[in-house]
Amino acid sequence: MTYDPQNPFAKILRGELPCVRVYEDEATVAIMDIMPQAEGHVLVLTKEPAAEIFDLSADGAAACMRTAQRVAAAVKAALAPEGLVIGQFNGAAAGQTVPHVHFHILPRYEGQALRPHGSVHADTEALNALAARIKAALSKQG
């Protein structure tokens, strides 16, 4: 995929679109997916203008992993899913829909299939409530 500076994640990073943020550092931002495939679905965005993992610097990839690991632990602590997937998709053939590198943090609950990608818009208040629980768990990581 070619990088498009008008992609929705680039707009979120520039403050041109709203988001429900759970974490931010110099290299990454973590936000609630607004069309979650499971309760507590979080996206970790790089701040680099990179479309695919092949375009991302090694430092940028390491920063995404650090944030993904922290957020995954916080999601587990806050929501107690039975499983958790970290997924990163490159190319339309791999299911990528936004040309800006992002890592999915996907809680898995016993007996619950994932909802199809981008199928149902979540209620903002529900996302805010989940984000508050995840942020509380992050703050306990010290």
Added chain:
Amino acid sequence: MTYDPQNPFAKILRGELPCVRVYEDEATVAIMDIMPQAEGHVLVLTKEPAAEIFDLSADGAAACMRTAQRVAAAVKAALAPEGLVIGQFNGAAAGQTVPHVHFHILPRYEGQALRPHGSVHADTEALNALAARIKAALSKQG
């Protein structure tokens, strides 16, 4: 999941089981999946005795990401898949089958569904041939 030092990846790391290796450094090993879900399916293993991402050190996670990014680029260069997924599963509910942290590098080919996890044993000569192409691409990364 609880770490089990007799899991197959631990045995591979100790040299007690064979594998088709494409890469190794001080913290990680990358091997061909012997029951690949797609042609060129590679696994990046941490050398730490960690069952899930929550048990892995931050340095160990960064090392896995570094190797995953390198191997992903080599798989893309060698096999030219239209897409590529990096996936890491924690817990049986997330599809984890071996209690040792590993990252899937999954090439995606247009119009080809993934084979079910662990369904068909690959031919060792075919895996060796794929590994040779991926290693050649890795060696060109400098």
